[in-house]
Amino acid sequence: MSPSPRHPARDTIPLGDVELHDHYLPALPAGDYRIEVTHTLRDGASVVGGPFTAVQKFTVRGPQVRIDAGAVIAQQPPDGSSGRFAEVLPHVVLGDPMLAWERPLTGASHDTPWLALLVLTDSQLVGGATAPTRTLSATVADFLADDPAVLKPALTVESDVGPGDGCVYIQVAASAFQAVAPRLDELRFLAHCRGANTADRSILGLAEDGLFSVVVANRFPSTAASDTPSAPGADPATGTRNIVHLVSLEGHERILVAAPDFQGRSSVALLSLCSWSFQAQPDRAADFADLAEGLTRTPSGARAAREDMWLRLPAAAHGPDTDTDAGRHLTRRLDDGYLPLPYLTRSGEATYGWYRGPLTPVLPAATDQAALATTADALIAYDPTWGSFDLSLATAFETGRALALADAPYAQHLLAFRQATRQLVDTLHHQATSTHLQRDGSGGEGHTRPVTARAAFGALLDSHLLTALGTPPGRPGAPWSPPVSAPSPDPVGTLAAVLRSEATRAALTAATHTDDGLGEHLDRVADWLGRLLLLYPVPFTPLVPDERMLPRESLRFFHLDPSWLDALLSGAIGIGAQSSRDTAQDRIVAATIRAAATAKAAAHRATQRATTPADPTSDGAPADGATGFGPVSGLLLRSALVSGWPNLAVRASDPAGAPVPILRLDHLSPTVLLCLFDGLPAVVELAEPQEGFRFGVQDHGLIPLRNLLAPPGTPGGRPLGEQLGPDVTFAVLDHLRAGTDGRVLDLGSLVPALTAALDTAHGGAVGPLGPADLALQMVRVPEAIRFTGPNGD
Template sequence: MSPSPQHPARDTIPVGDVELHDHYLPALPAGDYRIEATHTLRTGPEGGAGTVGGPFRAVQRFTVRAPQVAVDASAVLARQPPDSADGRFAEVLPHVVLGDPLLPWERPLRGADRTTPWLALLVLTDDQIAGGTDTPARSEPTTVGAFLAADPDVLKPALSPEADIGQDDPCETVRIPTAVFRQVVPRLDELRYLAHCRGANTGDRPILGIEEDGLFSVVVAGRFPAAAPPGSPPEARTKNIVHLVSLEGHEPLLRPDPDFRGRTSVALLSLCRWTFWAHPDAGAHFRDLAEGLTRSPDRSRAATRDEMWLRLPSPYRDTDGTPEARRQVARRIGAGYVPLPYRIRSGERTFGWYRGPLTPVLPSAVDRVASAGTADSLLGYDPAWGSFDVSLATAFETGRALALADSAYVRQLTAFKRAARGLADTLYHRATSGHLPPDGGKERPHTARTAFAALLDGPLLTTLGATPARPAGAWSPPAPEPAPDDPSGDLDAFLRSDAARAAVTRALDEDEGLKERLAPVVDWLGGLVLLRAVPFGHLVPDGRMLPPESLRFFHTDPNWTAALVGGALGIGAQSSRDTLQDQVVADVVRSKAAESAAARRDVDRGVRGGPPDDAPAVLGPVSGLLLRSALVSGWPHLAVRAVGADGRPLPVLRMDHLSPTVLLCLFNGVAATLELAEPQEGFRFGVEDDGLIPLRSMTAPDAGPRLPLGEQLGPDLTFRVLDHLRPSADPAVRVLDLGSLVPALSAALNTAHGTALGPFGPADLALQLVKVPEAIRFDGPDGDRFPAREARQARAAREAREAREGDRG
C-alpha cells in the first residue's frame, strides 16, 4: 500500500499560525462491513431472455479497524492542563490533543450524523467517581468480557466489539453515579461542538513522534474544573480528574432525561486519563514558569545577560585589584571552563580545565585539530600556571569511544576505508605505470582493463583479421620498469600531492560504489556533529551550570566537534599509510558530515522539497539553548523559535528532550532573539477571570475592510460565557449548556459584525473560546546588535504575512 499524501498544512501554514476545521471525516467509519455481489445469466433475445441458472451470489466481509476499547499512549500528544500540574485552572476548559486527526469521528453513534464524535472529555472530582480507589484517576483495569458482562447495579453500553477485539483484551473503565452522569456528560446534540480538527506547522517543535502532516484532533471538555471559592487560602486546592471516554453504546443516555433502568452507576471505557490540581494561586502554569526563567539562580532578582550563559557562577571577578591567580580563574570560568580533578601519566594528581562543546564564547579555530591522530596531541598545557586543558583531548576520546561502541558504524567505516585504500592504489598505479598511455586528458584510460578495451576498439581487431606477415627482425621482450628506490616514500608523496587529493575528492562524488559506502558513515557522523549520543556530563560537566528552572544560551565550539569527529574517524588505522590516507579523505568526509547535520532535522521530519542536489545544506555557526524546567515536562511540544540579526527565522538543527525536564535546541546561525511559546496545537480554551471572552473576527480579508480572521473585534466587544451553564445546586459543577451558549454567541457575533455570518460550527466555537498561547521572548547572543527598528519591521511584516495566509486556511 502506498503512503497517503502529506497534508499541505505542514508546508502552507506559517510557523506560529494554526488552522481550525469543524472535523476531519474518514472515508469509511470503523466497523464490520460486507460487500455482496449478485449476478444473473440470461440467454436469448433481449426482449424475452430467459434465465440460465443462478442468481449467483458472492459475499466478502471486512473490518475497518480503529481504536474501540483502548488507544496507544503515543496517540495523546498533549493534555491541558498538564498531568499533575498545579495552577489557576478554574477558568480553563481542559482538552486533549490527539495525533490522529480522524480519531474522534472514526466510529459512528446511533441517532447522530457523521460529524458527531464518539469521544467526550469528562472533568470529575474524587467524590463523583465510584470505585477505582487504587489509582490516582480512579480508573479500574479489566477485560472487555468482564466490562460488558451484565451487572444489576451498573449500566453497561450496548457495545458490539469488532472482530479483531477479544473478550480477554485489556481495557480501563470508570464508573460514574447516575446523578453525576446526568450533570456532566454532554448531550448527543452537543458533542459536535466539543471536538475539532487543527492544522499547525510542526517545524518549531521536538519531533517526539508527531505525525508530520501537521494535523491534529482536539477534544474539549464541556465543564470547567472545580476549584476552591475566591478568598480561599493559597494552599486550598481541588483535585480534578479527567477521563477521555467512549460514548459508543450509551446513545440512549445522551439526552436531558435519560432512563438508567434502575442502575446506580454507569460504566464507561476510559481511553486516556490524568489529574491536576486547581487552586486560586498559580504554581505551575506557563506564565509563572516562563517568568521564573528570567530570575537569578537564587530567585531573588532578575538575571543579568551574563547569568543567562551556560557557565559556572564565578567566585572571583576579573577586575583590577583582584590577585592575578584569581583573575585567571575568573577568565577561565567566564569562558565556560570547569576545573576537574586530573591525574597525569606519571601518577601525580592535579587539576585540568575542561570545557564541553557548549560554550558562552565563540572560540577561535585551532589548526591542529583536523590533523590530530591521538588525544595526547590535543592535550593543552599552560606552563605559566601549570594547568592542563583537557577539553579537545576529551572530545577526541569521546568520539573514539562512541564509534567503537557502535558495531554497525565500525563495519561501515572499515568498508569505506578499504574501498578508499583501493581507490588510492588505483590512482597511484595510474600515475606511475609506464604500461598505460601517457596522460592525454580525457583520452587516458583509468586502468589496464580500460586500456585493453581501447585496443580492442582500435587497430588491434583490424590487425588480427589480416593475413599474418613475416616479422622483419628478431623480437625481444620489453624491458621491465625499474623498481622505485623508495616505494613508501613515493606513495607518501603521491598521497600528499594536490592532484591526488583532487582525484580522491572527485571520486568520492562520482564513484557510485564509494558514495554508497560513504553515505552511512556521513550520516552517522552528521548525528555526531549535532552531539547525538554525547553523554550529558560532557555537555554540562557541572550541575551548577544548569540549575533547576533555568534557561542557558551557548555557542557550539567547532574545535570540540571537529575533535569529536576526528576521534570517530581515526579508528582502524594500522599504519602510517592508513593515517595519511585518513587525512586525505578527512576533509571531504567532514564537509559531507556537516551537510548531513544541516539537513538532519528535515530528513527526520520527512520534509519534502529540500535544497536541490547541487545546493546542499550549509552548516554555519551553531548556537542554541538548554532549558531545564517543568515547562519541558508540562508542555512536551513546547514551541521554540529563534530569529537571526536579519530578522529571518533560524533553521532548527536539533530539538530533543535529553530528559523529561531538559530540552536541548541547536540553531543554524546565531540567534538575535528567541521565543518560547505554548504549542499552537495545545493552546488553552476558557474564559477570563470575570467569565467573559473577547469576540473575535469571523471574516476573511477578502470579505471587505474587516479585521483579520481571529483578531479581537475590540476591547468592549465581549460575551459572558458563564451565563450559559446547566442548572446545578453545586457551584463547583459548572457545565456549559451548549444548547443555550451556541445560539446566543452566534447572535452576538452577528451583531458585532453587522451581518449574518452563517452557520456556527465547532471550529467557530473553538476560535471564540481560545485563550491565546502564552509566550516569552529573550534577547539572544546578538540581541545588543539587533536593530530595534528593523526588528519591528521584520516582525510586523512576518505577522502580516502569517495573518493573510492564516485567513486563507
C-alpha cells in the first residue's frame, strides 16, 4: 500500500471537527507503465543512423489482490456487533487517503473508485460455508482460471503480483449481484476523503496524517422483519446476519450496468479485501448510546453515584459491619482504593497486607521516602494500631527493579551511565586530594579549587624554567635532615566529602547536558524511565489487582500516585549498585535522572505523533520551558465501546474549557482503554471518532438538509454543515431500486432529487452535488457521552 503523504489536517482541524473532500487522487494511478524515448540524428535532410530508442518500464505499485492488514481503521457497524442498524449505511474507513482511487476502471472517470462495499446475506453468497464471512481462498492463477459457472474478472495482473500469490474472494449469485452492486456511474458518490484531528485518539501504531478514505455501501442492512423467517441467518430473536465485503471491481466494469450480461454464469467472483459481519435487529444492545449509557449504571441497572465511578472495590465488597472501629477502618481503607492481600513475612508468618496500585480514587500526598529508598523493605509501612502492613510502595519498588532487570538494553545503558559518573567523580576526587596541583581560589566562599594538570604544566612553561635549568645548583647552607612523613589522609572520608560537595553536584549536573559527557547515556536511560512513568511496561495486575474494581462494561476514574511512581523509579534506578559509593552517586544524580525522565514522559505522546512540544494543538506536549507534568489523573474503560470503536475519541477540558493534555491513550487489551491526563479535568467526553461517524437516515427514512453555501468564518452566515431547519428534510427511502429484495439506493434518482431539494431549501442553486456533499447530507452526527467533575451534574 502506498504511504500516506504528510498533511497538516490532523493538527490544523479543531478537535471534534471534520473535513469532507470529494476524493484524494494520486498523481499517477497504479499500474505497469512504459516510457519510450526516440532520438533521430540528421545531417541536413538525411538521417544519420538510428533512430536511437530507449525504453524504460516501471510499475506504480498499489494493492491489487489484497490490502495490508492495518489498512482498515474502522468498520461501521462494528464487526460482531448486534443492534438497530436497519437505518445505517455500512461503511469502512481506510488509513490511506488515496487507496480508494489508486486503480483506474475502464470506461470510468479518473475520480471513480475501484473499490465498493457490498452488503449481503448468507443466501446471496455461494460457497465458503466454513468461513465466518463466506470467503474462499486460492492462488491468483486459480482465481482467474476460467470457470463455466462463475464469471471471473478480466484482470491484468501487474508485474509485482505472482500467479502463486494467495488471495481471498467471494462468489455472489448473479441475481444478487445485479440487485446490490453499484452501477459504474454511481461509484464516485460512494467514496470520499475525510480529514480529522487525531490528537484525541489512541495511536494504534498508525502512520497517521489526519486524512482517511471512506467507502460507503449503497444498501441498508437486512433485518428479520424484512426477510423470510426461513432464510439462512434470519432469526426474529437475534435479527439477520449481514455480511459486508470490501471488493475490487477492477475487471468487472462491463457488468456494472442495469442489465448486465453474465455470459450464462450463475455467480460472480470478486476479490474480497476486507470483510466483517453484524446482526441487524430491533433492539439497541450494541449501539454507542446504549453502551455509553450503560457505563453510568450499576449491575442492577440503577444509576451509578459519582463515588461509584472511582477505581476501587464496590461498596458491596465492604461487608455489613461498619458500626465498629474495625469496620470503619476497613471501609476507609477500601474507599481509599486499598485491597487486603495475603502476605507471608520473611520470618514465615502468614498474615495480610494492604496494597494499593498507582491508580487511586483519592489524591495521595507525596512522600520523600519513596524517592530516597534503596531497598523495598525500607518502604514497608506498619500500622501498630491494627497490626497491619502497607506494602504498596514496596511492591512498586520491586516492580521497577524486576522490569529493569528484565530489560537488558536499559540495564546496559544504566551501567554505562554509572561508570561514566564514577570516572568523573574519580577525576574530581583526584583533583581535590592531589598535593602536586596548586589551587586557584575559585571554588567559592571559603573554598579553593585545584587547577588541572594541563593548567599547572602551562603555568610551569610560562615561568623562567629554562633560566632555572641553566643555573648551577648552589651549595646547601644548612645540614640535611630526613623529611617528616605527613599523616596519610582518610580516603573514605575524603571521597565522601567530595561526593557531598556542591562542586561535585554542579560538575555532574553540567556533564549530563553535554553530548560527550553523561548526556548520551542519560538520554537513553531517561527514554526508558519516561515510558515507565507512563506505566507502559507495568503489568496490568499491579494496576488493577482485583477484577471487581473494573468489571465488564465499566468506566473508572483515578489519580496517579506520585509516591508509587517515585518508588517504581527507585527500584529501576537502583539496579547494579555494588557499594555505598554507587548508592551515594545515584543519590547525587537522581534528581537529574528523574527530571529528564519526567520531561520524556510529558513529551512522549507528542513524540509518537511526530509533533513538537511548541505545537499549540498537540496533546501531551509540555509548554515552552516546561520539563514535566503536574498531578496526573486518568480513566480506565472496559467496554465493547473499545473493541467496537477502536478509534474512540477521548477529550478532556479544565474548568475554563481549555483542553487538558493527554499523556497516554492506549489499548491495554481489545476491550480495555487507558488514558492519562496531565492535570485534573473538569469534563471528560467519550465520542465516536469524527472519521468513523455513521451514514444513514433518521426515523421514517428522512434526513435533515444541511447548509452547503456559507464558507467557514462568514460573518453572520449560517455555518457550513448546519441544519437548515428542524422541518427541512428529504425522504431518502423514496429513491430505492425497484424490484430488489433489499433496500438498495438508486443514486441515479437520489442525487438529482436531493440536488433539487437543496436548491429549494437554499433559495438558489447550490451547484452540482459531489461525493463530499452527499456524505455531508447523509451523515448521522457522532454520538458522545460527557462526564463532569464534582461541581457539575
